[in-house]
Amino acid sequence: MVKKHGRRVDVLAKITGKAQYTNDMSFPHMLYASTVRCPNPHAKIISIEREQAEQYPGVVMVITADNIPGIPSQYKQKPILVPEVVRYEGEGVALVVAKSKVIAAEAAKLVKVIYDELPAVTSAEAALGKNAQKIYDDGNLLCKYKAGKGNVEEGFKKADHIFEKEYRTQRVDHTPLETEAAIAVPTTEGMTVYAPTNDAYKARLLIAETLGLRENQVRFITPAIGGSFGAKNYDAGVIGARSALAAMLTGKPVKMVFTREESMIEGTKRHPYICKYKVGVTKAGRITAMEIDLIGDGGAYLSKSHPVATRTLIEASGPYNIDNVKSKVTLAFTNNTYSDAMRGFGSPQVDFASEVLLDEIACELGFDPLEFKKMNHIKENDISGVGQVMTDVSLGKCVAEAEKASNWKERKAELASERNKGGSKVKGIGFALIHRGEAFGAAGQGIDTAEVQLLVNNDGGITILSSMADVGMGGHTMMVNVIMETLGVKRERVVMAPVDTSYVPNSGPSSATRGTMVIGNAARLAAEEVKDKLAAIAADVLGVLKEELVFKNEQIYSPGKADEHVNYQDMINEIFARGQTPSGRGWYTVSGLDWDRANGFGEAYLSYAYGAAVTEVEVDLETGQVSVDKFIAVHDVGHAFDKSEVIGQINGGVSMAVGMALFEDVDSKIGHIKNTNFDKYLIPTSLDMPEMNSIVVEVPTKTGPFGARGLGEPTACTAAPAIINAIYDATGIRIRELPANLETMMEELKNSRNKTDLN
Amino acid sequence: MFKYDYLRPASVKEACELLALHGDSAKVIAGGTDLMVQIRDEDKKWANIKYIIDIGHLKEMKYIKEDGDSICIGALSSHTDIVKSKILQKYAPFFCEASSTVGSPQIRNMGTIGGSIGNASPASDPVPPLIALDAEVKVVGTSGERTVLLKSIFANSYKTTLKVDEIITEISFKKMPTEAKSVFLKLGRRKALAISRMNVGVIVVVDSMGFVSDVRIAPGCIFAVPDRVKIAEDVLLGKVPTRELLVEAGKKVSEEMINRTGIRPSTEFKKPAIESLTTRALSQALEVE
Numbered sequence A: 001m002v003k004k005h006g007r008r009v010d011v012l013a014k015i016t017g018k019a020q021y022t023n024d025m026s027f028p029h030m031l032y033a034s035t036v037r038c039p040n041p042h043a044k045i046i047s048i049e050r051e052q053a054e055q056y057p058g059v060v061m062v063i064t065a066d067n068i069p070g071i072p073s074q075y076k077q078k079p080i081l082v083p084e085v086v087r088y089e090g091e092g093v094a095l096v097v098a099k100s101k102v103i104a105a106e107a108a109k110l111v112k113v114i115y116d117e118l119p120a121v122t123s124a125e126a127a128l129g130k131n132a133q134k135i136y137d138d139g140n141l142l143c144k145y146k147a148g149k150g151n152v153e154e155g156f157k158k159a160d161h162i163f164e165k166e167y168r169t170q171r172v173d174h175t176p177l178e179t180e181a182a183i184a185v186p187t188t189e190g191m192t193v194y195a196p197t198n199d200a201y202k203a204r205l206l207i208a209e210t211l212g213l214r215e216n217q218v219r220f221i222t223p224a225i226g227g228s229f230g231a232k233n234y235d236a237g238v239i240g241a242r243s244a245l246a247a248m249l250t251g252k253p254v255k256m257v258f259t260r261e262e263s264m265i266e267g268t269k270r271h272p273y274i275c276k277y278k279v280g281v282t283k284a285g286r287i288t289a290m291e292i293d294l295i296g297d298g299g300a301y302l303s304k305s306h307p308v309a310t311r312t313l314i315e316a317s318g319p320y321n322i323d324n325v326k327s328k329v330t331l332a333f334t335n336n337t338y339s340d341a342m343r344g345f346g347s348p349q350v351d352f353a354s355e356v357l358l359d360e361i362a363c364e365l366g367f368d369p370l371e372f373k374k375m376n377h378i379k380e381n382d383i384s385g386v387g388q389v390m391t392d393v394s395l396g397k398c399v400a401e402a403e404k405a406s407n408w409k410e411r412k413a414e415l416a417s418e419r420n421k422g423g424s425k426v427k428g429i430g431f432a433l434i435h436r437g438e439a440f441g442a443a444g445q446g447i448d449t450a451e452v453q454l455l456v457n458n459d460g461g462i463t464i465l466s467s468m469a470d471v472g473m474g475g476h477t478m479m480v481n482v483i484m485e486t487l488g489v490k491r492e493r494v495v496m497a498p499v500d501t502s503y504v505p506n507s508g509p510s511s512a513t514r515g516t517m518v519i520g521n522a523a524r525l526a527a528e529e530v531k532d533k534l535a536a537i538a539a540d541v542l543g544v545l546k547e548e549l550v551f552k553n554e555q556i557y558s559p560g561k562a563d564e565h566v567n568y569q570d571m572i573n574e575i576f577a578r579g580q581t582p583s584g585r586g587w588y589t590v591s592g593l594d595w596d597r598a599n600g601f602g603e604a605y606l607s608y609a610y611g612a613a614v615t616e617v618e619v620d621l622e623t624g625q626v627s628v629d630k631f632i633a634v635h636d637v638g639h640a641f642d643k644s645e646v647i648g649q650i651n652g653g654v655s656m657a658v659g660m661a662l663f664e665d666v667d668s669k670i671g672h673i674k675n676t677n678f679d680k681y682l683i684p685t686s687l688d689m690p691e692m693n694s695i696v697v698e699v700p701t702k703t704g705p706f707g708a709r710g711l712g713e714p715t716a717c718t719a720a721p722a723i724i725n726a727i728y729d730a731t732g733i734r735i736r737e738l739p740a741n742l743e744t745m746m747e748e749l750k751n752s753r754n755k756t757d758l759n
Numbered sequence B: 001m002f003k004y005d006y007l008r009p010a011s012v013k014e015a016c017e018l019l020a021l022h023g024d025s026a027k028v029i030a031g032g033t034d035l036m037v038q039i040r041d042e043d044k045k046w047a048n049i050k051y052i053i054d055i056g057h058l059k060e061m062k063y064i065k066e067d068g069d070s071i072c073i074g075a076l077s078s079h080t081d082i083v084k085s086k087i088l089q090k091y092a093p094f095f096c097e098a099s100s101t102v103g104s105p106q107i108r109n110m111g112t113i114g115g116s117i118g119n120a121s122p123a124s125d126p127v128p129p130l131i132a133l134d135a136e137v138k139v140v141g142t143s144g145e146r147t148v149l150l151k152s153i154f155a156n157s158y159k160t161t162l163k164v165d166e167i168i169t170e171i172s173f174k175k176m177p178t179e180a181k182s183v184f185l186k187l188g189r190r191k192a193l194a195i196s197r198m199n200v201g202v203i204v205v206v207d208s209m210g211f212v213s214d215v216r217i218a219p220g221c222i223f224a225v226p227d228r229v230k231i232a233e234d235v236l237l238g239k240v241p242t243r244e245l246l247v248e249a250g251k252k253v254s255e256e257m258i259n260r261t262g263i264r265p266s267t268e269f270k271k272p273a274i275e276s277l278t279t280r281a282l283s284q285a286l287e288v289e
């Protein structure tokens, strides 16, 4: 069922260098703004002295929170400029607007801010402890949720073995190639802002709130985007609002572009998590109960921590059949950079924990980890850890593909016998399995909506109007494919309109892997409306029922009577001739989920994506170096609109997760980030990538357009646990805290040698 | 942001004169892969900088040639020049290997061997092989030219003994005897574009009777200034190499590290890592399992 539809929508502009990114653009009389940042993780602003900066040649204006005509932020959200209390190091307290970028940056150093330093709380555990320094008047608790089913106490009684384990994940940066950037241009109506973002409408709202304008007085345009991975959500609103504020106060266009260091220091990050598990298992290898305690670091502000917390809570028990589950999640405010969406939206943290956990249990009880997971994973109509009846479950198929491609049993035995021969480099194989709720799910009902419009011209050309951001994932190409497949028209007919909030409707954010599922469905519904209008006329002309018509290869006909067809173009001409319009509108909303929020029970998501992975690693026992040699990634996409897009997504997701597994770690123990550029914050290079074998499974869902499932985030979920499990297979050492860098590996290798020496 | 003027002398002599004229406020730039990064970071070391003197175009310092039983390398030779040099591949293959691990292709095209020495980073990759080769450098200043041991150029980490008006123009060393074996090993945090966490260059010569007649062990990243480790070399010199001796030599290197730099938080990692890297390099060179 894999089809090839040709080019990505944005490919020509990008490979010829014609694509315009925000930093490529400029306007007459444009000024530049630079942010004055607080050097302490927690401090009260006593005074801000602007004079020296104002007198610096070329400086136009110094701006502080007092100058904001609207509001600096909603309660507990990150302020555009801090009015009183700075809650993490690097937050913006003032702006310097100048004639050049260099002048703005230099003069920013001359703004003298007097602070009253407050004690900083830099870990979730510390923040939740008794007598912890309060970050907000009502304390440091960001949110607390619980979920589960059955009775874990009863479940533990039925178990023969009880396991208690703890896992920790680190703070990770999104590192898109393009840093945060914005240009604001004042207009007679209000303000136009150009900036890369995942969510144009949300960024516009933030800007309108800052400027004290109505939303429709702000026009938000998204130029080409140089990657996001979740980084360009709230952060895009912040830089957009800062430039807009400066533009409003100076009456001139204002540009801001963050350096990599600024992006590292101020930008959102992945939530670090501590995951504590207690599991009961029978001799036969059935899991009878699982109790989970998750603690997450939300950083200084709210952002999307609530939905991230809910997702981790729902997915923490893994894709397994467990009668008794009890889980809770607690997120704390800390004096760290605020945490937000990052590819996976919480899933990678709990997938790492639960997939390593089950591997550990299997190994300790003498089961093959893959067999053990096969035995326990949910099948069609099984009940999830939060009580949802699971349908369109393709885990069996994913596991089978992974098992076949890796030749799991034989390969595992082969590597074991290779290891027996000795040597300082050893190889091992690891497995991981995932399920992942699509879109925001029950917790996001009411906001998980999308509108898409199709403008159909006299010549049959179709323009898609949607605010969907193509952050590199090929979302626009997906929409074009949905329209083509629904209307049976040629690729050349369909064009994507630029994302401009003055013209395109709100399709919601490109996050939580909701693009294909939610926005794709809105696009499908819009195309269905066009189809319906054309079908009514075609039925009339052909003298058949409109319900039976097929749209294919630019023709419309009744099945079995393909020779008696009408052409798409003729029907377009006809509909206009009749004084009607073929244009259509689609609205999709995730609703009707029966979810008990207080108890965390019921229908959590409309649908799920599934995946499995097998990886082979080589560990250098003498230096601690880990090399990921091979990676088999199996993902059920429901329906592949474009296979090369799917494989590109998988490779990209795996590379991010290799970074999370082995290198990446924002070094910020005392609230001060030390690795602020790519010389010290290491991400994988192409040479660190394993040999990839990406396998596309297509088991359609009832919900996605053409049965498609989302893919962007699941791809980043399997690699960390699979790699850590493979390291165990190779060495017998179990890494429970990411990343498995040189130091961690050497320490664990030493510990395990000491242990064997004692025995 | 540091502000400075850019000067472009027409010869080495003129460059030295400019250095003499501007003293501490001037600095030469070759490939700029270290200097530009440090200036952008506003490294305190360059707080006084007023002039950048570009020597990158001075072709007279870009060569690799044989001179009797020596090899001479112009200081402006890029890492790529070194990797590709047939002469070096023949007489100092581990030096080519080390240079091939520097950064990325772009960095290797821009970065020069003179810059690697001038930067004096303890984590340099091409320097340990040169130390193992007992390389010498030719230094030119306004008062003339001198040739000194490369080792003596390093004063401390990121500090050289060069006088303000001096420029390194050439690096030279004696050709390794044909029976010599050399190995360079590097431990980075990832497979490419990684600054060494640890590295080592070794040369060994085994005589016809199977005894080690020459051995040089030059580890990187563990001393403030690069050096050979005599106490480790002595373990092997005059002996028939065995696995035990190689392990012993590795231990001596870490002992020397602790002697010179004391115990630090990183020692826990560095000690076993440099021991195994050294032992591994020696065992590859000596083909001892």
Ligand SMILES: Cc1cc2nc3c(=O)[nH]c(=O)nc-3n(C[C@H](O)[C@H](O)[C@H](O)COP(=O)(O)OP(=O)(O)OC[C@H]3O[C@@H](n4cnc5c(N)ncnc54)[C@H](O)[C@@H]3O)c2cc1C
Residues within 6 Å of the ligand: B027, B028, B029, B030, B031, B032, B033, B034, B035, B036, B037, B075, B076, B101, B102, B103, B104, B107, B110, B111, B112, B113, B114, B115, B116, B117, B118, B119, B123, B124, B125, B126, B162, B166, B167, B168, B169, B193, B194, B195, B196
């Ligand atoms: C991304 C990146 C990755 C890197 N990876 C590695 C790596 O893996 N391994 C490694 O060893 N290095 C690495 N480096 C460091 C760097 O590339 C080398 O040290 C390089 O060879 C420096 O040479 P250059 O010509 O660019 O020096 P420059 O930056 O021009 O100069 C460096 C210093 O030496 C002085 N200097 C230059 N030439 C002379 C001369 N002829 N006489 C006297 N003084 C001189 C300069 O004044 C300056 O102080 C990396 C650098 C970057 C930016």
